[in-house]
Amino acid sequence: xxxxxxxxxxxxxxxxxxxxxxxxxxxxxxxxxxxxxxxxxxxxxxxxxxxxxxxxxxxxxxxxxxxxxxxxxxxxxxxxxxxxxxxxxxxxxxxxxxxxxxxxxxxxxxxxxxxxxxxxxxxxxxxxxxxxxxxxxxxxxxxxxxxxxxxxxxxxxxxxxxxxxxxxxxxxxxxxxxxxxxxxxxxxxxxxxxxxxxxxx
Numbered sequence: 001x002x003x004x005x006x007x008x009x010x011x012x013x014x015x016x017x018x019x020x021x022x023x024x025x026x027x028x029x030x031x032x033x034x035x036x037x038x039x040x041x042x043x044x045x046x047x048x049x050x051x052x053x054x055x056x057x058x059x060x061x062x063x064x065x066x067x068x069x070x071x072x073x074x075x076x077x078x079x080x081x082x083x084x085x086x087x088x089x090x091x092x093x094x095x096x097x098x099x100x101x102x103x104x105x106x107x108x109x110x111x112x113x114x115x116x117x118x119x120x121x122x123x124x125x126x127x128x129x130x131x132x133x134x135x136x137x138x139x140x141x142x143x144x145x146x147x148x149x150x151x152x153x154x155x156x157x158x159x160x161x162x163x164x165x166x167x168x169x170x171x172x173x174x175x176x177x178x179x180x181x182x183x184x185x186x187x188x189x190x191x192x193x194x195x196x197x198x199x200x201x
Contacts, residue, residue, distance in 0.1 A: 005152065007120070007124055008129070008130045009130070009155075010155050011155075011157070013133055014136070018107065019048060021161060022107060022133065034078065034100065034126070036098065038105070038106050039087060044087075044089075044107065045063050048087045052087070057085055059087060063088065064092050078100070090108075090111075098119075101122050101128070106131070106133065109145075113145060117149075136167070
């Protein structure tokens, strides 16, 4: 499948800077309107929507639990230019008509190649752009995508953005029900001994 790499770009970034870079791109590109941001989880939808809203960006969220009436109302406002950005899960985006979307940001590299190709077609019809944030862990997936479309997608750097020189180690989540250094357990010396009452003979 040969596909021209025009209107597509890759921004390589460490995972802990993805949200910061997303905001930087949206704020730094005033003509980058009608933006649909695709994420994988509903938690990311809430987190990014809150961050963009606090930064003064007109933003709305889409996810599987959102009522169709509210979703339709928000998308109409998006098409009318009242809302600049919609953050949505990949699953929710598959059940809505994306006509009118001007630009696409893949906050997460799509797991399904057809999702990526569909977004390219949508942006191309609107003469927009598809921007994909790629972490070091995503590079094997990106290589397979480029092999599929038989094109190397152009890499870009956000001018003025301060990129980290190395990844930040994430702390592993604490296992539920586990204890650490005696937490959640009473010291043995504080436990009262249990005595059995002996019956007299």
